[in-house]
Amino acid sequence: MTGGQPARVDPAALIAAARIAAPEVALDAGVTLIPMQALAATAIDSRLPLIVALDHDAAVSSARVAADTTQLPGRSGTGLQLLVRLYGAEHVATSIPDGTRATLSSLAQALGKGSEVTALLIPPLPPLAALASPWAMPWLSARLRAPDGCPWDREQTHGSLAKHLIEEAWELHDAIEALEAAPPERRGEALDALQGELGDVLLQVILHAQLAAEIGAFDLTDVQERLAKKIVRRHPHVFGDAEATTSRDVQRNWESVKAEERASEKAANGSDQSVDTARPRSALEGVSRSLPALAASRELQDRASALGYDWPEMRGLLEKLDEELGELAEALRDAGDPDVLTGRAAKSPATLAAAKEELGDVITVLVNLGRRSGIDAEAALRSANEKFRRRFGDVERRAAARAIDLKSADFAVLDGLWDEAKAAERGEGGAT
Numbered sequence: 177m178t179g180g181q182p183a184r185v186d187p188a189a190l191i192a193a194a195r196i197a198a199p200e201v202a203l204d205a206g207v208t209l210i211p212m213q214a215l216a217a218t219a220i221d222s223r224l225p226l227i228v229a230l231d232h233d234a235a236v237s238s239a240r241v242a243a244d245t246t247q248l249p250g251r252s253g254t255g256l257q258l259l260v261r262l263y264g265a266e267h268v269a270t271s272i273p274d275g276t277r278a279t280l281s282s283l284a285q286a287l288g289k290g291s292e293v294t295a296l297l298i299p300p301l302p303p304l305a306a307l308a309s310p311w312a313m314p315w316l317s318a319r320l321r322a323p324d325g326c327p328w329d330r331e332q333t334h335g336s337l338a339k340h341l342i343e344e345a346w347e348l349h350d351a352i353e354a355l356e357a358a359p360p361e362r363r364g365e366a367l368d369a370l371q372g373e374l375g376d377v378l379l380q381v382i383l384h385a386q387l388a389a390e391i392g393a394f395d396l397t398d399v400q401e402r403l404a405k406k407i408v409r410r411h412p413h414v415f416g417d418a419e420a421t422t423s424r425d426v427q428r429n430w431e432s433v434k435a436e437e438r439a440s441e442k443a444a445n446g447s448d449q450s451v452d453t454a455r456p457r458s459a460l461e462g463v464s465r466s467l468p469a470l471a472a473s474r475e476l477q478d479r480a481s482a483l484g485y486d487w488p489e490m491r492g493l494l495e496k497l498d499e500e501l502g503e504l505a506e507a508l509r510d511a512g513d514p515d516v517l518t519g520r521a522a523k524s525p526a527t528l529a530a531a532k533e534e535l536g537d538v539i540t541v542l543v544n545l546g547r548r549s550g551i552d553a554e555a556a557l558r559s560a561n562e563k564f565r566r567r568f569g570d571v572e573r574r575a576a577a578r579a580i581d582l583k584s585a586d587f588a589v590l591d592g593l594w595d596e597a598k599a600a601e602r603g604e605g606g607a608t
Contacts, residue, residue: 190272194227194297197275201225201299216254222262222306226298227272230287256283262308263298270297313379314396317386334387341380342466348373353555409433431459431482459483470554473543481547493545500538507531570597 187209195203202225209227210218220226253261259269265281272295280298287293300306303315320329351366351373358366382396389395410433412418413426420426438461459482463475480486487493511527514520522528546553571593575582580589 190227190229190295193273194225194270194295197272198270198297198299201270201297212255215258219310220262221311222301222309223303223311225300228259228296228298230294230296256280256287259298263301264305267298267301269299271295272297313382314386317379317382318389321386321390329383332383332387334384337380337383337387341377341384344373344376344380348377353558409437427478427482431479435459468554470539470543470557473540474547474553477540477544477547487544487548490545490548493541493548497538497541497545500534500541504531504534504538507534567594567597567601570600 190209191203191207194201194207205224207225207227208218208220209229211229215228259267260280263280266279268277268279269283270277271293274292276293283296301309303312303319306312317329320326323330348370351370355363355366355370381399385394385396385399408415410430411426412433413420413429418429420429459479460476463472463479465472467475477486487496507527507530508514510523511531512520512523514522514528514531522531543553546556571590572582574580574593574596575585580593582590
């Protein structure tokens with residue numbers, strides 16, 4: 177700095193000065209050079225050397241940014257604070273041009289008013305230390321799959337990994353539910369658990385991308401690009417000229433774009449004789465048959481609703497529920513009121529199948545009722561399962577305290593214990 181005016185920095189001269197200040201840092205394989213004000217808005221690969229120009233007016237043509245540069249989505253922290261997050265507080269940086277060395281945590285004072293430092297050279301991190309980098313997990317995945325990597329990882333296929341993705345997705349679901357139910361004093365703990373489960377799901381995506389990359393099919397970059405293009409395409413009200421003022425409008429736009437995509441796909445496959453081009457592709461195609469049944473029912477009904485197939489009013493849906501319950505009761509009577517607990521069998525497999533179909537209709541209407549009410553049936557049933565676990569556990573404890581044998585006690589006793597557990601849970605007291 178001279179005369180209070182910002183110095184103009186030539187990138188080539190800055191790199192040359194960095195070579196002199198820290199000759200041990202190899203720059204020939206690549207280097208990132210950006211102004212300090214651009215740190216928060218730049219994806220930084222910490223495996224490469226980083227030169228941070230401290231004057232945002234420096235002539236760094238490839239990374240010029242305004243002083244009000246916005247934060248890179250998904251990142252928190254700016255300036256030295258962000259460098260500490262990415263590299264660690266004890267990572268040593270070199271000041272340019274004087275070559276002074278200092279840890280990132282101690283640089284704030286050295287870079288204060290009147291400092292002659294024009295830039296910082298941040299040495300790269302080795303791969304196993306650069307774990308905050310977005311490239312860390314793809315590198316780790318490739319390393320695990322290498323000939324001298326992990327035997328378990330080398331044995332995996334898309335098929336063998338599928339169950340793990342499902343398991344991790346449900347564990348993430350549990351973490352989200354725990355967060356929603358967490359009291360204020362436990363929210364930090366719940367958020368930490370959510371962070372971990374998100375990472376576990378992301379790992380599954382990265383592993384599948386790595387398997388595909390090994391045979392030259394696609395890699396993680398292709399996955400990210402395809403996803404981003406789809407999101408842009410399906411949000412014309414954000415990235416295009418369409419309008420959407422309600423969630424319902426958004427859903428209709430989404431389904432309209434998906435219909436166009438299906439038509440384009442059909443046209444692209446028109447010369448393929450294996451494709452049945454005479455049959456139009458349904459809006460319901462693509463809903464996975466591996467989804468839990470309640471979640472699949474919700475998705476199917478959402479798609480149909482987006483095309484206008486839905487009850488005009490909730491009253492009609494409630495009336496439909498009463499109708500389906502009546503049909504279920506009638507089907508059970510026709511089947512002879514089968515009861516596996518008492519050993520009463522159905523009159524025939526056909527009558528039992530008819531009752532099963534009616535039960536499915538009732539559940540479908542319940543899912544629709546929840547969907548229209550803003551209640552996810554899958555989550556509601558999971559919550560009910562948890563409630564049952566809690567209350568039955570309380571019943572077991574109360575029975576044990578009174579030396580009651582659950583297997584031999586009559587139903588009136590058991591129902592009384594259940595009512596006590598229910599009252600206690602609701603804070604209404606109850607005998608203990």
